[in-house]
Amino acid sequence: MDMKRCLFCDGMVPIQINGENERxxxxxxxxxxxxxxxKESYDKFHALSYSVKRQMFPIISAYIRERSDCDETVMLSFDDLERIEHLPSxxxxxxxxxERLLQHLYRHSDAPGHPVVIHxxxxxYNLTYSLNLQELVYIIERLKEELMIERIGTMFKLTQEGWDKAAALSGAKRLKPCLICLDEKNVNREVWMDEVLPRIEECGYSPLLSDDAQGDGPSDYNVQTITDSKLVVADLTGQSPEVFFAAGLALGLQIPVIWTVQSQDAAKLPADLFQHFQPFVWDNTEELADMVQRRLTS
Structure with a gap:
């Protein structure tokens, strides 16, 4: 595997080439x-002045860490520099x-006093959007003095007070985004909402139906919605080109895809599809919900 230096944290790490992107x-x-x-953005970031790099690269590193820690798929280009710089968040x-450190510990804790190791x-120091380690250490000591956290070496625990504050800041624990791709000319949206989506949510995902993720074109998916997803469920009933597109893009981004198809349409699928993927063939949505839930909990 090729190695390359991350511009934002200065680490030499493996990279994977995915089309026009380096992972x-x-x-x-x-x-x-x-x-x-x-790929083309790497040299543009590298060519920035030292002062801009010193100011912005730690912030970009922190942005990436926070988003990935929240189970979001992060894809950046040079055009994102100004957007991130002016984010009100x-x-x-x-x-x-x-508060960012409290939220990080909260995401990785099951209860107050649960140990979280920060390797x-x-x-x-990107956990707190700090420019250096000294500021992170100061923040840790301050939170200890405020009785929000306890620390032993690299092990941290939220106190009850820290847990309550982090919970108020974070709300409910974040569910992983999941895109459900359907051809709604052939599939009943309401039945999926009532029977399939709740079972997916029980497995820790926040399902979004495809018609809520449309782009500007007449039937284009919002590409960012796909890239932000941690799971795509692609139902091939009706053989919608848009569903194939969304699932194909997800596979290219190494996002897991669950393929499904109603039994009456299974024979209409291209024969070579079954050589690469094995769709769940379903007769009714209750049966489908059982199959998907078993797949997600196995």
Missing amino acids: FVGCSCAPGDSYSLQ IPVTIEQKG KLSDS
Whole structure:
């Protein structure tokens, strides 16, 4: 596997080529995960002045880490630089940055007092959108003094007070985004909403029906919605080209795809499709919901 330096955290990491994008795997921007950067944007970012890099690269690194930590698929281009710089959600004050650390611990905790290990703490000041390790250490000590957290080495725990504050900031724990692609000329949307989507949500996903994710064209999917998804369910009933497109794009981005088709349409699918994928063939949506739930919990 090829290696390349991540511009935003300065780590040398494996990359995977996906069309026009390079996928950086396991750097400090996305520990245990990855993010994608347009190939042509790498040199543009690299050519920025030192002062811009010093100011913006830690923020971009923090942006990537927070989004990937929330189970979002992160794809960047040079055009995103100005957008990220002016995001109102970027924390500025020490208090706001401390809240980001509380939210990170909350996402990885089951209850107050649950231990969370932050590996490579010296490379993790992007957790608080800090420009350096010294600021992160100051934020940690401040949260300890405020009795929001406890710390032993690289192990952190939210106190009850810290848990309550993080819960108020974060709301309910984030469900992973899931796109449901249907040909609604041939599939009953309401039945899917009533019987299939609740079962997917039980498995930790936030399902979005395809007609809520349309782009500007007459039947185009919103590409960003697909790239932000952690799972795509593609129902091939009706053989919709848009469903094939969305599922194909998801596969190219290494997003898992569950293929389904109603039994009456299974014979209409291209024969070579079954050589590569094995769709769940269903007669009724209750049966389909059972199959999808078993797949997600197996």
